[in-house]
Amino acid sequence: MGSLIFTSIILALIAMLGNGEYFLGSSMLSRPLVMCTLTGLALGNVRQGIIIGASLELAFVGSFSIGASIPPEIISGSVLGTAFAIGQHNSTAVALTLGIPIASLVLIVKNLCFIFILPYFVHKADAYAAQGDGKKMGRMNLLGGFLAVNLPIGLVVGLSYLFGSSAVKALLAVIPAFIIKGLQVATGLLPAFGFAMLMKIMINKNNATFFILGFAIAVYMKVPVTGVAILGACLALILTGYSSFHGKKVVTQTSNDDNAAAKEDIDYEDEEF
Amino acid sequence: MKMRNSKLLTRKDLLATFWRSFTAEWAWNYERQMNLGYAYSMVPALQKIYHHQKDQLIKAYQRHLExxxxxxWLVTFPLGISIAMEEQNALxxxxxxxxxxxxxxxxxxxxxxxxDSFFWGTLRVIATGIGTSLALQGNILGPLLFLLIFNVPAILARYYGLWIGYNIGSSFVEKIQKTGLMDKLSYGASVLGLAVVGAMVATMVTVKMPFKIxxxxxATSLQGIFDGIVPKILPLLFTLFIYWLDKKGWKAQWILLLIAGIGIAGAGLGILG
Known part of the structure; x- marks a missing residue:
């Protein structure tokens, strides 16, 4: 029992570090690849944690917050999914099966916090601003993020592990084999969901060709993803004119246009960041 | 990077904004989104700029709580511009x-x-591609490289964005919109991002059909027939199917459930494996 409580606390802290991404420069700490690795480390099976992390990362590759959308709560899904799977000496499929519903459930909790707790801090900051108290106004930023989002996520993860792991064990024992097999198949299919979400944001009729190009290069030339990324970067530089030849032309009749083009180039370099 | 000559601020004041900007998303809220983080990042500069003008300081705080x-990762750029403009206002x-x-x-x-297209669609996709391909083999370099590949450019952009924003101020915005650089940058980023997504569809989505005719x-397997047409056409078609469902307005949870259902049904019937 003592070690169960200890593990629950560690997992809660891992989850809070994951959400701490938003305190630490939106640095991707909440991604399954990081969360599952740390969970694996805490439970004494780093290797399995990393492998599960990779699979969950692919399943959730399209889940991220752009603009005002809030993605499924991947932190709790990753940490609990991995913890239960490793505790069960079980496969990646188990982590996914548990991780995805957990992520959707905790998203509801997170949204409740967003709706009922966080606005208090937003309005309190307005009041401090009106008094000209910058220090207290800033404190609302720090406290709001911690009390309304970070701490609840830690609590949900810690408590779920404390009370849930034996219940989850019993649940897993009654799942028939063909369902487990089916979920393994689904694990292979799930990345398609993430890629479809990415395409939705990026694709239009001017750039759809490059999706097909990347696919064809990978399939027919067997170039790994990194290679395709390098080719894609070169292509992007060529197509946007960065790598075009802008040297002096021998024919000088349209010297005005040349100067204008050359000037533009200098501007690009200044403005690159 | 050099700082434009300033009567009111020092390099140290701007560095305080740089560090505070890491918390930009910490108290992200539905109502005013990044407002608390933005105001928090502005506090040190504003306190210095409006040192003896409390009414001006209050107005400035309220302005940045909008x-x-x-x-x-680009928040420091508008922060730099805001600081430059607040300074002008005081002078x-x-x-x-x-x-x-x-x-x-x-x-x-x-x-x-x-x-969004560069950091989410391009940089993170590259980091994920390289990170997961290593992590799938249980290699600890997977999560480590994932974090490094993403965060080194992200922090550099954050750092230089501040100085560029501050030094060039508001004239910068007008300039890049006139030269069309904004469009070029987002087009180039989408070319690179989509090529990588195409390659990831080919290498990371798994659809296997061992069913024999x-x-x-x-006897030939269905898999063999499809691969004869275009290798990996099944992952491609499946991804496009999900993309289509999403376009039809299907909710994410339903798509995820459908994928799990297809996996279980496919495995149960022996079509997918």
Whole structure:
């Protein structure tokens, strides 16, 4: 029992570090690849944690917050999914099966916090601003993020592990084999969901060709993803004119246009960041 | 990077903004999104700029508690511009205060357009591609490289964005919109991002159809037939199917459930394996 409580606390802290991404420069700490690795480390099976992390990362590759959308709560899904799977000496499929519903459930909790707790801090900051108290106004930023989002996520993860792991064990024992097999198949299919979400944001009729190009290069030339990324970067530089030849032309009749083009180039370099 | 000569601020003041900007998304809220993080990052500079003008300071705090949102790694760029403009406001009596928020608002859309496609669609996709391909083999370099590949450019952009924003101020915005650089940047980023997504569809989505047609030595698997047309066409078609479902307005949870259902049904019937 003592070690169960200890593990629950560690997992809660891992989850809070994951959400701490938003305190630490939106640095991707909440991604399954990081969360599952740390969970694996805490439970004494780093290797399995990393492998599960990779699979969950692919399943959730399209889940991220752009603009005002809030993605499924991947932190709790990753940490609990991995913890239960490793505790069960079980496969990646188990982590996914548990991780995805957990992520959707905790998203509801997170949204409740967003709706009922966080606005208090937003309005309190307005009041401090009106008094000209910058220090207290800033404190609302720090406290709001911690009390309304970070701490609840830690609590949900810690408590779920404390009370849930034996219940989850019993649940897993009654799942028939063909369902487990089916979920393994689904694990292979799930990345398609993430890629479809990415395409939705990026694709239009001017750039759809490059999706097909990347696919064809990978399939027919067997170039790994990194290679395709390098080719894609070169292509992007060529197509946007960065790598075009802008040297002096021998024919000088349209010297005005040349100067204008050359000037533009200098501007690009200044403005690159 | 060198700082433009300033009567009111030192390099150290701007560095305080740089560090505080890491918390930009910490108290992200539905109502005004990044406002608490933005105001928090402005506090040290504002306190210095309006040292003896409390009424001006209060107005400035309130200004920066307004709605704001941008790709988090680029937040220092509008912050730099805001600081430069607040400084102008304090030095010139006839400065039009409304332009400070006008510029912020004008920047939100285009800057997020570039930022989201570059950081989410390109940089993170590359980091994920390299990270997961190593992590799938249980290699600890997977999560480590994932974090490094993403965060080194992200922190550099955050750092230089501040100085560029501060030094060039508001004239910068007008300039890049006129030269069409904004469009070029987002187009180039989408070319690179989509090529990588195409390659990831080919290498990371797994659809296997071991189901055989015919009997004895004449039997061919469905997989073999499809691969004869275009290798990996099944992952491609499946991804496009999910993309289509999403376009039809299917909710994410339903798509995820459907994928799990297809996996279980396919495995149960022996079509997928």
């Amino acid at each position: 709605f704001f949102n941008v790709t988090p 010139n009596d006839d400065f039009d205060v409304a332009t400070i928020n006008d510029i912020k608002v004008a920047l939100m859309g285009p800057l997020s357009g570039i930022g 015919g009997s004895g030595s004449d």
